[in-house]
Amino acid sequence: xxxxxxxxxxxxxxxxxxxxxxxxxxxxxxxxxxxxxxxxxxxxxxxxxxxxxxxxxxxxxxxxxxxxxxxxxxxxxxxxxxxxxxxxxxxxxxxxxxxxxxxxxxxxxxxxxxxxxxxxxx
Amino acid sequence: xxxxxxxxxxxxxxxxxxxxxxxxxxxxxxxxxxxxxxxxxxxxxxxxxxxxxxxxxxxxxxxxxxxxxxxxxxxxxxxxxxxxxxxxxxxxxxxxxxxxxxxxxxxxxxxxxxxxxxxxxxxxxxxxxxxxxxxxxxxxxxxxxxxxxxxxxxxxxxxxxxxx
Numbered sequence: 001x002x003x004x005x006x007x008x009x010x011x012x013x014x015x016x017x018x019x020x021x022x023x024x025x026x027x028x029x030x031x032x033x034x035x036x037x038x039x040x041x042x043x044x045x046x047x048x049x050x051x052x053x054x055x056x057x058x059x060x061x062x063x064x065x066x067x068x069x070x071x072x073x074x075x076x077x078x079x080x081x082x083x084x085x086x087x088x089x090x091x092x093x094x095x096x097x098x099x100x101x102x103x104x105x106x107x108x109x110x111x112x113x114x115x116x117x118x119x120x121x122x
Numbered sequence: 123x124x125x126x127x128x129x130x131x132x133x134x135x136x137x138x139x140x141x142x143x144x145x146x147x148x149x150x151x152x153x154x155x156x157x158x159x160x161x162x163x164x165x166x167x168x169x170x171x172x173x174x175x176x177x178x179x180x181x182x183x184x185x186x187x188x189x190x191x192x193x194x195x196x197x198x199x200x201x202x203x204x205x206x207x208x209x210x211x212x213x214x215x216x217x218x219x220x221x222x223x224x225x226x227x228x229x230x231x232x233x234x235x236x237x238x239x240x241x242x243x244x245x246x247x248x249x250x251x252x253x254x255x256x257x258x259x260x261x262x263x264x265x266x267x268x269x270x271x272x273x274x275x276x277x278x279x280x281x282x283x284x285x286x
């Protein structure tokens with residue numbers, strides 16, 4: 001399965017990558033902001049995206065809204081420090097399928113990934 | 123400064139360090155900072171805006187920061203490397219974001235992190251805002267979290283974008 005990690009922090013992408021590898025996913029690409037992700041989507045064709053909210057150039061919420069204009073089905077998981085209820089609702093309305101608040105344990109992240117893929121029938 | 127603005131940061135640094143680094147944090151007695159000189163060599167800085175405004179600084183001695191980043195990333199980086207800077211930025215980002223969630227009734231945004239490294243650098247806090255220094259003792263050494271935030275009157279708030 002092709003998975004795109006969208007986060008401006010390389011440290012965070014590495015942590016997520018190691019969780020994904022433990023789950024057996026190895027086809028992983030990385031983007032450092034929403035715009036970079038949009039540029040990579042056509043060629044990489046991700047089947048799951050993990051997206052941060054707070055990023056330079058294009059934030060995660062704008063990415064989700066833009067991505068959902070042309071793709072309603074690819075699962076998106078927001079992985080962010082934005083923990084307020086209002087933010088979670090805003091992200092879900094924009095089209096994310098699940099939400100993980102940083103800091104997270106590897107177990108929690110893998111649980112949310114598995115849950116999202118099952119829910120989306122991937 | 124209202125102590126209810128400080129408590130979330132104490133809880134948050136403990137939560138972030140325990141969850142991501144498996145490093146317990148013992149919080150010391152907070153005090154008011156009286157100068158603009160950085161407490162330590164490495165400062166991770168986040169700006170706060172919206173109904174609260176100010177800065178959050180995670181300040182660490184060089185060697186302590188290297189040990190903490192090593193626990194966080196599982197790798198050893200030099201203090202002048204991009205990876206080190208990125209990791210320090212992500213730590214202060216998580217601490218600030220986690221604390222911000224406790225201000226549920228307020229609309230508050232945080233900036234992307236900035237990291238400054240070097241002896242005797244200066245981090246200016248907004249004028250008229252008290253800076254509270256929260257000492258944090260860890261097995262990697264003592265670090266401090268400096269919180270300089272205040273409430274902003276509704277009429278003084280500029281319209282915000284959705285980016286947080």
